[in-house]
Amino acid sequence: MQEFDVQDSIKGIWDKLGGWLDSIILGLPNFLVAVLVFILFIFIAKYVGKIFDRLFRKQIKQDSIRLMTVKVIKAIVILIGFFIALGLLNLDKVLTSVLAGAGVVGLAIGLALQGTLNNTFSGLILSFLPELQIGDWVETNGYAGSVSEINLRNIVIKQSDNNYVVIPNSKIVEEPFKNYSRTKRSRVFVNCGVGYESDLEMVRDLTLDLIREKFPQQSNEEVEFMYQEFGDSSINFVVRFWADVSKNRDILIAQNKAIIAIKKAFDEKDINIPFPIRTIDFSNKLSLNKGE
Structure with missing residues (x-):
């Protein structure tokens, strides 16, 4: 059986x-x-x-x-x-x-993937945000570079050193960011100082004429020159002017051009750009051999 x-x-x-x-x-x-x-x-x-x-x-x-x-x-x-x-x-x-059963499963998955879904919805917001587009040069979350990709999870920024930084979308939405590419022209700042013996009015007029020549200003734009402080070795000033700037490199190029022009003009007029001076006293009043 x-x-x-x-x-x-x-x-x-x-x-x-x-x-x-x-x-x-x-x-x-x-x-x-x-x-x-x-x-x-x-x-x-x-x-x-x-x-x-x-x-x-x-x-x-x-x-x-x-x-x-x-x-x-x-x-x-x-x-x-x-x-x-x-x-x-x-x-x-x-x-x-x-x-x-997708409703129940979707709820469970949604609770488990709150961060991922947050990045996804943030990606949708960024995709339709006119203030941020592919190719723009931005500064955000301590990084600066050109936006090379925007997807549903993150944005990819290519830095000036040719390295890529991946930043979650939620960080971009929640944190402030600076976009250099939204405006064709921006104001550039150059700081300098001259010796106390200098003719301050002559220095001001010379710098203003020089910057206006090197960087032609458009309507409603002007070059500004302001003395800021009595420094340890110099009277310091800042000159502000408008230039074609769409990324951080453009600012560096404009500053480089302005600094070279200012130094050359000051040398021709014998205007001193002093550097900090330190006096070292080697005298030893507590010498043990003083009695000898």
Whole structure:
């Protein structure tokens, strides 16, 4: 009796495995077709994205919005291909069950990935923010560089030393940032000092004329010269002027040009730009050999 039950069990297992094998063989063509359809839709999404990218280049000036829109369109095309593939596999009921439980699962995932979702929504905000675009030179979170990428998780900044910095989107949204590229012209500051024996009015007029010549000012712009303080070795001043500046390097170039011109003009007029002087006293009033 026991041997009969074992044989029946083994026969039932083999019958079950045979049924599964038959199902796999019968479903193999549908599976291959579903895989091919899904791969086909991936390629379709790629080419559809290129087409829309070309169309949006003419209509949407902001690169971040264009790139984000193209990514969404590609994702929708791939999602359609995924649903069609499931239909070929006769998994419509499974898909319905998955979608029914998606609310609970989505809530759990949302609680577990609060930081990631925060970066995602911040990425959407940044993509449609006109004050920040790809190619802009910005300073934020202690870093400065050109924005090379904006995605749903972070932005990528290329620094002047050719290194890349990845900053989460939430940090950009929550922290202030300075964008040099939003204005074509900015004010540049150059600090200097002259000796106490100098004719201060002559120094002021000479510097103003020099900067106006090197950096022509537009309407409603002017060169400003202000003495700031009586320093230890010099009377210090700052000169402010407008120049074509769209990134930090442009400021350095303008400052370099102004400093060279000021030094050359001061040398021709024998205007002293003093440097700090320290007097060292080597006298030793407490010498032990003083009595000798």
